[in-house]
Amino acid sequence: MEEKKEHMLDYDSILEQARDLAGLIANSEEVARFKQAEQKINANETVQQLIAEIKQKQKRIVTLEHNRKDEQIPALEREIDALQDELDQIPIVVEFRQSQAEMNELLQMVTGAIANKVSEHIIVSTGGDPLYSEAGRKNG
Template sequence: MSSSPILDERVLQKAKLIADMIASSEEVARFKQAEEKMKRHPDAQALLFNVKALRNRYSQTSLRLGDDHPEAIKAKEAFEAVVDQLEQIPVVEQFQAAQMELNDLLQGITKIVALTMEGFHVEWGKSDEVTASCGSGGCGGGCSAKGCAV
């Protein structure tokens, strides 16, 4: 089954438009700003390097010896201690918050696309929540339409 090159081009153009809109969103701006702060914070960078090394050590040790082995437990504790130190740095907290906001935006977009493809009527509410209905009118999420209990 081949698709129309014209239709594909229209879809790709719309995808590019959406990508441009996402790139110019406040969420992306906050994320990039927080990311730059993280890159310029020497303590955060050093701890991130240690977190990666300790995560690998813990992962390898637990795979090789099992999660309950004293060496694996020791590696996990060392990893968690450095993560705790890292999370005490304000720029790390800001970065994590910005990352979550951007992730929420992207998940919301994905949800809208998926629900629309399934034939749901999708609306963006005042509380920044995506709501969907089957479009049959008045089912309140209780109808038997395929996947309607959204």
């Protein structure tokens, strides 16, 4: 009986395949929608003003914490929450967050598919049963 030899890829080949996959992902509909939504966010004066106000208040909190003036922090946190709520009601922000979630979902699906395929390959190559996620065991 001739032993079955598997095609082995070296480190550079794997990285090249990963770069190709990254290129496919970068050219996906999800990434295109994300980039369009990001451009809209960046071009919207109201959104940018709200983001700047939130950041300014966050910096103020850090300064207050550093100077141990904690009594002013809760009021600033409430102001930040109100600004964040206002930001979250803007349709292009909703669109941006949705596109971000879709892109993250795509990346998680790809990562999961790779992890599952590698695990399955290890299980099968050790004589195990992929249906039960059990690797084979050497007797003796």
